[in-house]
Amino acid sequence: MNQQLPNPLISYPEIMAARILLYDDNEALRWSMESLIADHEDLDLLAAMPDAQNLAADLLVFNPDVVLMDIDMPGINGVEAVRLIRQTNENLPVIMLTVFDDNENIFNAICAGASGYILKRYASEEIPAAIRNVMSGGAPMTGSVARKVLQMVPVAKSEEQENYNLSKRETELLQLLVNGFSYKMIGFELNISIDTVRSHIKKIYDKLHVHSATEAVSLAIKKRII
Amino acid sequence: MNQQLPNPLISYPEIMAARILLYDDNEALRWSMESLIADHEDLDLLAAMPDAQNLAADLLVFNPDVVLMDIDMPGINGVEAVRLIRQTNENLPVIMLTVFDDNENIFNAICAGASGYILKRYASEEIPAAIRNVMSGGAPMTGSVARKVLQMVPVAKSEEQENYNLSKRETELLQLLVNGFSYKMIGFELNISIDTVRSHIKKIYDKLHVHSATEAVSLAIKKRII
DNA sequence: TGGTCAATCGCATGATGATGTGGTTTTTAC
DNA sequence: GTAAAAACCACATCATCATGCGATTGACCA
Numbered sequence: 001m002n003q004q005l006p007n008p009l010i011s012y013p014e015i016m017a018a019r020i021l022l023y024d025d026n027e028a029l030r031w032s033m034e035s036l037i038a039d040h041e042d043l044d045l046l047a048a049m050p051d052a053q054n055l056a057a058d059l060l061v062f063n064p065d066v067v068l069m070d071i072d073m074p075g076i077n078g079v080e081a082v083r084l085i086r087q088t089n090e091n092l093p094v095i096m097l098t099v100f101d102d103n104e105n106i107f108n109a110i111c112a113g114a115s116g117y118i119l120k121r122y123a124s125e126e127i128p129a130a131i132r133n134v135m136s137g138g139a140p141m142t143g144s145v146a147r148k149v150l151q152m153v154p155v156a157k158s159e160e161q162e163n164y165n166l167s168k169r170e171t172e173l174l175q176l177l178v179n180g181f182s183y184k185m186i187g188f189e190l191n192i193s194i195d196t197v198r199s200h201i202k203k204i205y206d207k208l209h210v211h212s213a214t215e216a217v218s219l220a221i222k223k224r225i226i
Numbered sequence: 227m228n229q230q231l232p233n234p235l236i237s238y239p240e241i242m243a244a245r246i247l248l249y250d251d252n253e254a255l256r257w258s259m260e261s262l263i264a265d266h267e268d269l270d271l272l273a274a275m276p277d278a279q280n281l282a283a284d285l286l287v288f289n290p291d292v293v294l295m296d297i298d299m300p301g302i303n304g305v306e307a308v309r310l311i312r313q314t315n316e317n318l319p320v321i322m323l324t325v326f327d328d329n330e331n332i333f334n335a336i337c338a339g340a341s342g343y344i345l346k347r348y349a350s351e352e353i354p355a356a357i358r359n360v361m362s363g364g365a366p367m368t369g370s371v372a373r374k375v376l377q378m379v380p381v382a383k384s385e386e387q388e389n390y391n392l393s394k395r396e397t398e399l400l401q402l403l404v405n406g407f408s409y410k411m412i413g414f415e416l417n418i419s420i421d422t423v424r425s426h427i428k429k430i431y432d433k434l435h436v437h438s439a440t441e442a443v444s445l446a447i448k449k450r451i452i
Numbered sequence: 453t454g455g456t457c458a459a460t461c462g463c464a465t466g467a468t469g470a471t472g473t474g475g476t477t478t479t480t481a482c
Numbered sequence: 483g484t485a486a487a488a489a490c491c492a493c494a495t496c497a498t499c500a501t502g503c504g505a506t507t508g509a510c511c512a
Binding site: 408409410424427428431437438439 | 467468469470471472
């Protein structure tokens with residue numbers, strides 16, 4: 001380990017400062033972020049790049065603690081850039097900056113491995129706190145984004161988490177149905193007659209209020225009955 | 227409507243203050259929250275209840291702007307309480323307070339309809355901001371919780387997001403299949419012959435490498451092709 | 453100890469699905 | 483401007499599904 005014992009009699013503010021690397025194709029925004037970060041002693045902007053063409057090299061050269069990444073960039077866009085970062089660096093915090101908070105954007109960024117998501121219009125107020133937050137293991141998000149992320153969590157058993165009163169065996173059958181098994185295969189798998197399979201599945205349909213295997217599968221997955 | 231026009235010459239700070247209702251069975255915590263909130267002019271603690279037995283009545287009596295809800299309470303627990311609130315009030319912000327940040331707790335609370343999730347050990351620092359945040363449409367979460375919520379978002383198409391080269395029309399058909407439509411219904415819906423439906427679906431199966439509707443539906447949902 | 457229910461099985465029938473072969477028309481792309 | 487791809491349709495055949503009506507067994511409960 002690369003442990004260093006700090007001398008308690010001397011303060012090393014620059015050692016503790018969060019080393020930040022910024023990507024944004026908008027020059028005006030790069031400037032404003034630069035002055036914003038300069039206002040904070042515990043933040044240190046290493047560089048502000050207009051694009052992510054040399055992403056891998058940049059990371060090696062600057063070795064940042066945090067990356068601020070614009071989503072809409074020419075060439076390699078922000079989402080793709082995060083994906084690239086995640087291929088080599090599992091833990092480097094990446095905060096996305098964007099003007100849009102539509103579901104598609106957010107979802108893609110999160111799935112790519114972004115650690116936070118800040119709207120540019122709130123950047124000046126939120127960025128310093130967001131950087132500190134993400135450094136300590138958090139996931140800073142502009143309020144509206146956080147709301148949308150919550151809505152992405154599979155609703156599932158939210159309200160009437162009745163499992164539709166499926167019996168253990170019926171749940172088992174449904175599971176196989178979801179896995180794409182035919183009646184014949186289910187019967188073979190469970191060592192029961194195909195007529196028994198029919199019987200079970202009819203009862204499942206009744207309880208689920210559906211009339212076909214596709215409906216049952218769809219419902220089972222969406223409501224997480226399986 | 228119960229509108230009142232405020233006199234512009236007089237300031238009414240109490241009118242703007244966030245009206246807060248707190249539920250927690252721990253008396254010490256109720257006290258500390260009381261003094262914490264008292265320190266902020268824009269926050270107003272209406273009442274601190276030890277349990278949620280009279281939840282519905284409490285809401286009518288106090289008509290709060292925000293509810294702070296402990297998760298671990300005897301009788302009606304916090305998650306159940308949120309669910310009850312959501313049955314009558316879709317939009318009332320509810321911030322969960324808890325000592326645990328395990329996935330199960332978070333997931334249940336979010337699914338029940340909680341708007342935020344703050345760990346008690348950070349409450350003194352985070353609660354005032356969280357209340358303001360949630361009032362303006364946000365979803366305040368302690369950093370570690372936010373991280374976990376992100377992980378709950380179905381990863382899905384992250385990696386090899388091949389959409390299996392489905393054409394636009396084929397995706398449309400698949401969507402209907404997922405919704406439980408029969409061939410006949412799909413044909414009617416899209417104004418095409420049932421033979422065309424067959425033709426399309428056969429091609430979909432080929433591209434998805436499946437041989438039945440249930441398999442196709444299952445794959446479509448799990449891989450988020452739809 | 454009689455009633456309810458889950459699980460099992462059988463049979464029958466009409467509807468729907470899966471697959472193949474072959475064709476026309478329209479769009480898209482180079 | 484032509485080749486490829488996508489969208490459309492038809493017919494045929496066998497497999498599978500959806501549904502209904504029974505019926506038997508064992509477990510559990512009041």
